[in-house]
Amino acid sequence: MMLVNGQPRDSVSALDRGLSYGDGLFETIRFVGDKAPLWSRHTQRLLAGCARLKIPAPDPQQLWQEALLVSMGLEQSVVRITVTRGVGERGYAPPVLSSATRVVAAFAMPAVPALVYKNGIRMHLCQTALADQPLLAGIKHLNRLEQVLARAEWSDPSIGEGLVCDQHGNAVSATAANLFAVIDGVPVTSTVDRCGVAGVARAVLLDALPTCQIRDLPLTECLRASELFLSSSIRGILPVLAVGDTVYAPGPVTRAMQRHWRDLGFPTEQA
Amino acid sequence: MMLVNGQPRDSVSALDRGLSYGDGLFETIRFVGDKAPLWSRHTQRLLAGCARLKIPAPDPQQLWQEALLVSMGLEQSVVRITVTRGVGERGYAPPVLSSATRVVAAFAMPAVPALVYKNGIRMHLCQTALADQPLLAGIKHLNRLEQVLARAEWSDPSIGEGLVCDQHGNAVSATAANLFAVIDGVPVTSTVDRCGVAGVARAVLLDALPTCQIRDLPLTECLRASELFLSSSIRGILPVLAVGDTVYAPGPVTRAMQRHWRDLGFPTEQA
Known part of the structure; x- marks a missing residue:
């Protein structure tokens, strides 16, 4: 309706x-x-x-x-x-x-298989790079051609998201979710001051992870993270299983955030 | 209709x-x-x-x-x-x-006073800077929030257009027209490979001005141009009278382009 x-x-x-x-x-x-x-x-x-x-x-x-x-x-x-x-x-x-x-x-609601919450989502590394536009960064405006182009880069249904960088080689987000990494034991999420969207689920996790750094996250760092996960107000907390050929395993921060998400009132298939 | x-x-x-x-x-x-x-x-x-x-x-x-x-x-x-x-x-x-x-x-058709074609248009120097996005530059797509923000910077009806720069200090275009300058006797128009729209009227003028340079046009150069004019497929060839406090006078290249435009089949009020 x-x-x-x-x-x-x-x-x-x-x-x-x-x-x-x-x-x-x-x-x-x-x-x-x-x-x-x-x-x-x-x-x-x-x-x-x-x-x-x-x-x-x-x-x-x-x-x-x-x-x-x-x-x-x-x-x-x-x-x-x-x-x-x-x-x-x-x-x-x-x-x-x-x-x-x-x-x-x-x-x-989009159907996300329970195995994805358990094992993680496979990601494509997008060629489409986001432009720096501080005047529009953070807000969820209707100018979304960059996301459309990034999402059009793959059609393999086994790939659930794409990792999108800015034009300086920093990992910014997925096409429709924010990105968190755990690097040397510290949670990090990308800044959204120049591009990207300040996700609502991202804000929830930032409240739950007071030590989380908000900064540029070079792709090279992202690829050697001990944990990588996505936050989406629709799909919840998604562990990342792989970005291209780089493989990750869901770790303790990811699992804690999944529990936190479930405790907010979202169904348990996401924990 | x-x-x-x-x-x-x-x-x-x-x-x-x-x-x-x-x-x-x-x-x-x-x-x-x-x-x-x-x-x-x-x-x-x-x-x-x-x-x-x-x-x-x-x-x-x-x-x-x-x-x-x-x-x-x-x-x-x-x-x-x-x-x-x-x-x-x-x-x-x-x-x-x-x-x-x-x-x-x-x-x-928008009403453009004949005096504007004769004396020129007053321009506001926009603060809104265009983002570099080569994947979308040149084409006339529907993601136009940058232009909306730039156009929203002034409401004074005596100002007819805004000069919009990229984030590196190059003059790119007006909010809804392309930009030509005559610098040291040579016509120049801004590249639209990273931002901006490859205007149809711009293409017409490039055919008519085989010596025209297509390159980055630093605002500083633009402000010391001997002639400055806009090309729009709707409004035709508009001499620029002023950008902020910098004043110009329509010169011979501008006038030749206005004649060329009229000869394409557009009414004579624009010559």
Whole structure:
């Protein structure tokens, strides 16, 4: 089910700036029945993105009602909220009076085999390198061609994600998840100040791992990490089994984070 | 008037990847009655963009029929063609069988005062710097948040464009036009291999100016140019009167390019 500006609809204006220029933001939020344990973190990031792009902010209470409505009756679901600058005249100039467009839609949870949580996910090492754009880094905006290009690099279904670097040889993230490594016993996650998305699951793990370093993570360091895992608000904590030919084994930090994730209220197949 | 996949409609699916990820391309094409002097250049760039992004290419003949239909009866118009990867499931992975979405819509020509063609356009020097992304540079894709941010930097109606640099201090383009400078008597236009769009009007001018250099154009050089002008397939050849406090006067290269533009079949108010 889907709501566009609160109405049951499955289309948006062909003049919407979300379509014309990718001028908007989105969130994908995991629901377990009518619970969304990370809801407030998602809405906070969405509002921060609206502030950054100067798009009128939606009302979180209204979003919550709409998210409940579209996910009603689903045992597990992913609710995607898209907020755009709305319909505009032709041209980049933001309308003086913009009226944001709001799309709230529920989708099926992606099926992640239990073995992946146990043994880990295989990753492709992407050639697509992310551009440095501090003005857009961190927020979850609709300009996602880099991720589309990176994800299009492989079609082998045994590969579950791609490791994406910046143009300086630092590992930044997966195409749709953040990246954590344990290096010389210390957890590290990549900075998202120049590119990448400040994931909601990443924020949860940073709270749980106060010693975690947030810094550039050169690919060379990443490839010699003792543990590597991904964080996704949809798929949870995914150990990395391999990046190309480099093999990892899930370690104690990964397992602790999986337990932490389960304790937040997400089903136990992910522990 | 507007056609979506050939049908009179004004909306697209809320699940279109053009909206979800900016996963598509566009062209804005000037029509003078039922003539579009640069039509084939526009469709060539569109097809090149489709090839780059691996989006199924539209049929140029069908686009032409649809463009004629939406612009019918208009003395002057701008036809925007948007091509996206179409409706997809949630997630960055391109659908195995994607069916592109095609939107063809006519808009009124923007009013550019004759004095602007005579004396020039005032430009704001934008703070927004374009990111280097060679994988996306040159093509006219739908990820345009950088341009939206740059255009949002000013609202003074006496300022007609913004000069946008890359992150290395090179002048790249205006927010919606390419940039030419005459430096020590030699015409120069910025490379668009790392950022920027390879404009159709720019290509026309490059054919007309065989001595034109295509290279990095440091802002400092740009500010001491003897002539500065913009090329836009919609607005034509615009002399630059000022960038911030730096003032220019239209010179002989600018005037020759304006004549050339008029001779292509565009109305004489632009000469």
